[in-house]
Amino acid sequence: xxxxxxxxxxxxxxxxxxxxxxLNDDVARRDREEDVSLPGWKACAEFGLxxxxxxxxxxxxxxxxxxxxxxxxxxxxxxxxxxxVSSLNAHLWGCVQTLNDFGSAGQKVELLPGLVxxxxxxxNAMTEPESGSDALALRxxxxxxxxxxxxxxxxxxxxxxxxxxxxxxYARTGDGPAFSSLSCFAVRAGTPGLSVAPPASKMGLRTxxxxxxxxxxxxxxxxxxxxxxxxxxxxxxSTMEWERSLVxxxxxxxxxxxxEQCAEQVARRVAGNHPLRQRQAVTQKLAEMKLRLEAGRGLxxxxxxxxxxxxxxxxxxxxxxxxxxxxxxxxxRDAMQIHGGYGYMxxxxxxxxxxxxxxxxxxxxATEVLKDAVAMLLLAGSAGLAGRKGGGTA
Amino acid sequence: xxxxxxxxxxxxxxxxKGAPSDAQPLFTSGIIDSLGFIRLMSFLEKTFEVSIDVSxxxxxxxxxxxxxxxxxxxxxxx
Ligand SMILES: Cc1cc2nc3c(=O)[nH]c(=O)nc-3n(C[C@H](O)[C@H](O)[C@H](O)COP(=O)(O)OP(=O)(O)OC[C@H]3O[C@@H](n4cnc5c(N)ncnc54)[C@H](O)[C@@H]3O)c2cc1C
Numbered sequence: 001x002x003x004x005x006x007x008x009x010x011x012x013x014x015x016x017x018x019x020x021x022x023l024n025d026d027v028a029r030r031d032r033e034e035d036v037s038l039p040g041w042k043a044c045a046e047f048g049l050x051x052x053x054x055x056x057x058x059x060x061x062x063x064x065x066x067x068x069x070x071x072x073x074x075x076x077x078x079x080x081x082x083x084x085v086s087s088l089n090a091h092l093w094g095c096v097q098t099l100n101d102f103g104s105a106g107q108k109v110e111l112l113p114g115l116v117x118x119x120x121x122x123x124n125a126m127t128e129p130e131s132g133s134d135a136l137a138l139r140x141x142x143x144x145x146x147x148x149x150x151x152x153x154x155x156x157x158x159x160x161x162x163x164x165x166x167x168x169x170y171a172r173t174g175d176g177p178a179f180s181s182l183s184c185f186a187v188r189a190g191t192p193g194l195s196v197a198p199p200a201s202k203m204g205l206r207t208x209x210x211x212x213x214x215x216x217x218x219x220x221x222x223x224x225x226x227x228x229x230x231x232x233x234x235x236x237x238s239t240m241e242w243e244r245s246l247v248x249x250x251x252x253x254x255x256x257x258x259x260e261q262c263a264e265q266v267a268r269r270v271a272g273n274h275p276l277r278q279r280q281a282v283t284q285k286l287a288e289m290k291l292r293l294e295a296g297r298g299l300x301x302x303x304x305x306x307x308x309x310x311x312x313x314x315x316x317x318x319x320x321x322x323x324x325x326x327x328x329x330x331x332x333r334d335a336m337q338i339h340g341g342y343g344y345m346x347x348x349x350x351x352x353x354x355x356x357x358x359x360x361x362x363x364x365x366a367t368e369v370l371k372d373a374v375a376m377l378l379l380a381g382s383a384g385l386a387g388r389k390g391g392g393t394a
Numbered sequence: 395x396x397x398x399x400x401x402x403x404x405x406x407x408x409x410x411k412g413a414p415s416d417a418q419p420l421f422t423s424g425i426i427d428s429l430g431f432i433r434l435m436s437f438l439e440k441t442f443e444v445s446i447d448v449s450x451x452x453x454x455x456x457x458x459x460x461x462x463x464x465x466x467x468x469x470x471x472x
Contacts (some may be wrong), residue, residue, distance in 0.1 A: 177424035231452040310445030
């Protein structure tokens with residue numbers, strides 16, 4: 001890893017410069033009006049963000065994972081449109097990577113080039129009104145027919161749904177235990193029986209569209225199934241491992257930028273007759289922000305190194321996700337407090353960063369759910385609880 | 395190898411009351427669930443020093459001790 005440090009720094013710098021130059025126009029207004037930036041999406045694709053892990057034969061760059069992380073950190077450092085980033089994350093970890101790992105050559109040829117070159121947007125439809133944290137309890141059915149499946153059910157909180165061309169959908173294909181009864185499908189927009197609700201309004205990440213998705217007698221061919229029938233839950237766990245490991249790599253760069261802003265403010269600001277830099281209650285915040293950022297970054301790198309070595313990183317991905325999401329919220333709050341009244345004003349952009357950060361402790365496994373899973377794994381490792389069953393996708 | 399896998403599954407997922415036969419269904423019968431899958435993967439990776447390719451991750455490949463052992467063997471060769 002060390003030998004590549006200069007290369008990674010360069011990737012990070014290039015992504016930060018690209019983002020600052022291209023993605024930050026009018027973010028405050030677009031956030032207010034929930035205006036999604038399709039030009040921004042296309043620019044990201046031209047820069048290569050959608051295809052970083054995809055093999056060149058499908059239009060991607062086939063990058064090393066550590067280089068991908070450096071690029072994502074740079075994106076976070078330069079990009080103030082966290083909604084766009086959220087859409088990119090959903091696309092990458094919930095759709096592209098699932099196809100990359102589990103798609104047949106035919107499915108990859110059909111779907112990956114459009115998802116990589118910016119023409120198409122991908123979505124992951126897992127959550128349902130009755131099953132969020134306990135994702136495996138989902139009820140959407142995929143009934144087998146002679147030549148395929150018929151999907152029936154309702155998905156909610158689907159990032160990118162209003163704009164998506166490819167939906168990765170998890171549905172029940174059997175009646176046995178949930179873990180061996182789910183299957184995964186790639187369903188194209190426009191398939192009869194698939195409908196997308198109007199975009200839902202939300203607190204943060206407002207430039208990322210989200211909505212419910214309905215399947216009503218939605219017929220798909222057998223070739224729409226990814227991987228083996230019944231293996232959907234295993235695939236979902238693999239997808240969640242990717243997502244939890246990497247979804248907040250961008251946030252690392254964002255926190256780095258935010259911390260620099262805060263340090264500058266503390267160094268510069270004189271409140272009445274007292275420079276803030278002489279107030280330990282303020283300067284301690286800077287140290288705490290740095291500590292959270294670096295602790296989270298360390299956990300992210302740990303998960304990434306395991307994945308690069310071809311090892312599973314379920315526990316590590318959860319730790320990284322917990323640490324970075326909580327760090328993002330705590331740091332955004334500190335950043336606002338450090339900036340005082342101005343920090344509270346929309347103009348400063350810090351209140352938006354706080355609103356944007358809050359969603360991260362809920363999606364991809366809420367903090368409490370992940371902690372519960374981590375604890376269960378620890379307890380299962382000690383003989384007393386051998387055989388205890390876990391809930392959720394963790 | 396099969397013996398080690400059998401023993402582990404017996405201890406970790408069957409409350410130490412016996413061990414599965416080579417052909418006994420593990421996932422489709424509900425003996426091992428999602429959390430168990432994480433523990434099983436980590437056991438296999440550590441004990442046999444393998445990394446298991448994502449393309450191998452199917453219910454079919456993991457449903458019995460016999461098949462798990464086959465996946466581990468194949469992973470050792472690559
Ligand atoms: C910004 C954002 C983007 C999203 N994007 C997508 C997407 O693209 N696709 C998709 O399918 N879904 C998406 N979701 C949905 C998300 O995955 C779910 O909201 C999440 O899994 C929680 O499920 P729930 O909302 O049903 O909450 P519930 O499961 O009802 O849980 C509510 C709260 O209860 C607590 N809790 C629940 N279970 C446990 C437990 N076992 N142990 C301890 N505490 C527990 C947690 O604090 C949790 O926050 C997104 C959500 C957000 C906020």
